[in-house]
Amino acid sequence: MVLKRNVGIDIVKEIGGIQSVDDATQEFENNLDKDHLSRLQKIKNSDILLKIANAIAMCKPDKVFINTGSEEDRAFIRQHALDKGEEASLPMDGHTIHYDLKDEQGRIIDRTFYIVNEGEHLSSLAKKKLRAEALEEVREKMSGIMQGKTMIVGFYMRGPVGAPVSNPALEITSSAYVMHSAEILYRNAYADFQKEVDKLGHFFCNIHSEGLNRLEDLPNARVFMDRSHWTTYSFNCTYAGNTLLMKKGNHRFAVDKAVYEGRGTELSEHMFITGIKGQGDRVTWCAGAAPSGCGKTTTAMAGDFYVGDDLAQLWIAEDGTIRSVNPECGIFGIVEDVNWEGDPILMDRLRNPGAEVIWTNVLIDENSVPQWIGNGENPPPVKGKNFQGVWEQGMKDKNGKEIPMSHPNSRCTIANTSLKNYSEEDGENAEGVATRIFTYSGRDSNTMPPVWVAEDSDYGVVIGACIVSEATATEVGASGVKRAPWANAPFIPGSLGDYMDAQFKFFGSNKIAEDKKPIMAGLNYFLTEESRGGSSKKLLGEKKDVKVWMGWLERLANKDVGAIETPVGLLPKYNDLKNLFKSIIDKDYSEELYIKQFSLYLTNILDRIELQIEAYGKENDIPSRLFEILKEQKKGLLALKDKFGPVVKPADLEKA
Helix, strand or coil, rough: CCCCCCCCCCCCHHHHHCCCCEEEEEEEHHHHCHHHHHHHCCCCCCCHHHHHHHHHHHHHHCEEEEECCHHHHHHHHHHHHHHHHEECCCCCEEEEEECCCCCCCCCCCCHEEEEEEECCCCCCCCCEEEHHHHHHHHHHHHHHCCCCCCEEEEEECCCCCCCCCCEEEEEEEHHHHHHHHHHHEEECCCCCCHHHHHHHHCCEEEEECCCCCHHHHHHHEEEECCCCCCCCECCCCCCCCHHHCCHHHHHHHHHHHHHHHHCCCCCECCCCEEEECCCCCCCEEEECCCCCCCHHHHHHHCCEEEEEEEEEEEEEEECCCEEEEEECCEEEEECCCCCCCCCCHHHHHCCCCCCCEEECCCCCCCCCCCCECCCCCCCCCEEEEEEEEEEEECCCCCCCEECCCCCCCCCCEEEHHHEEEEEEECCCCCCCCCCCCCEEECCCCCCCCCCCCCCCHHHHHHHHCCEEEEEECCCCCCEEEEEEEEHHHHCCCCCHHHHHHHHHHHCCCCCHHHHCCCEEEECCCCCCCHCCCCCCCEEECHHHHHHHHHHHHHHCCCCCCCCCCCCCCCEEEECCCHHHHHHHHHHCCHHHHHHHHHHHEEHHHHHHHHHHHHHHHCCCCCCCHHHHHHHHHHHHHHHHHHHHHEEHHHHHHHHH
16 A cells, blocks of 8 residues: 555644745734744745644744743743643752643553545554544644634754754644653754654644643543544543653654665564674663563663663664664553562663653652652552542542552653763764664463564564563553554554564565674563462563573674574574573573473464464455465474473473
């Protein structure tokens, strides 16, 4: 399929009614003071000016603030957030607390829609509204929504300035919290914005207003993404995943761009980026996908040279390497289970002065200190204020369920430069980092081992396509175990067949140099003791073990270690892991634990393969290579089952 751009009515232009630069100029003169008018006059691109002018005409703010990213502008935005009550100051300098509406603690997937034209194909996992219907809903809900408010306009790059896959993006909002978050998470590129738009030939636009910020308005909240005009609309909502649309809203547009305009040469992925030390001075770069709430930040921070924890833009460079950049420059990270043992670098910045931090939906205890589930600190707080109001230990909701001290989707927003392992030189390099390892993981408690490696890129694509994960608190109303293809499924606008074809073409490209070909692996540190014969639901291992799994992948990529061949991929050998556990995290690693973690529980794996074959069989235009590989793996696993039974130990796999 081909995605046609700029087809159909541009909704904001239709509602705003401004069609010419002259009319846009008049709109600016009517609504901006002299200082902010002069700032906007430095922008000459007519498409940019028309988007901003029509947003003003549609939303009708009392004032317009053009954010240049200067320290004075940042200070105004911080203070504006406090004055409006969107944030409140905390005792630690630079720390504030923001609470979302209590029933909006994650992405409102039931009220999130793609705007589509008649006959346009869409992912089977997505919701859609026809353009005419969306136009009327936006007209009704967003016309005049900023009356009595200040509209803030920001100019950003999703990626380092100059990178070929970075995307310019406008953020237009009445929420100072949203703009404050943008200033931490994205690169303000006011000075370079027009130059980058002219060079790249496009920009994304995001228009948001929290409205009256009332709980009763939340049923009328909507997030609309216009694929044809690369514009998002968001109203009556506050959670950053629904409002800071440069994040997952624009990630969807970047996915479309990669699949339909850059197929085979670029990708836009839900991945962390981190560098791992090997022998001598060697650093091997890794990017890894996982659904939100499934450990991307922890895994990213397990590396020695951190670049990003959530999103990645990839391309094949002229030297035959796969290059990666982070479209963000900060973390909007889940804090549940972030603690000193598993996340010492992040904890240091959260608990000590020196970093700007926006907390969301955590408990603020009696001493005005942020607290959250799983921080491992004692004694635990007994009262304070959290996402639902005043809280005391043991409080129950109307259904008799105990209210946790913090919401499972509580977050911290912090700049990458605040973290001591952030490699700014690499993270801000427009040439990206040469990436050799790609991992795919989910919250899998009972099926796959902690790490396994595909035999070639096609098998690696299949690992990504077949992620299965328990639902997390990042999506309102989500529950149970579900398929999570590439951990990117909620953000794939087009058909899964098109996206999968782009994956096969990219990783199988002959433009990738033979000695630069990546290894592609599954990663899973959510196995439980219960799933391997124990009685506890505790993890079979510890969070910090991920440093070893990553270390083993680094050695394998550089041919320092061998592996055991199996129908699902390559597994590590015990002695290699034993040595790495000792050298990397100074931990003894028993052969008994190794056998539990790396035995193949064939019934569960075969069930998952059947699940994938059945599910993808219902999709249109899925590449046949997926089914060939799954059926081949099934055949190999059944042969093992006939020979060794339903559980196959590593020693038996080596014999086989």
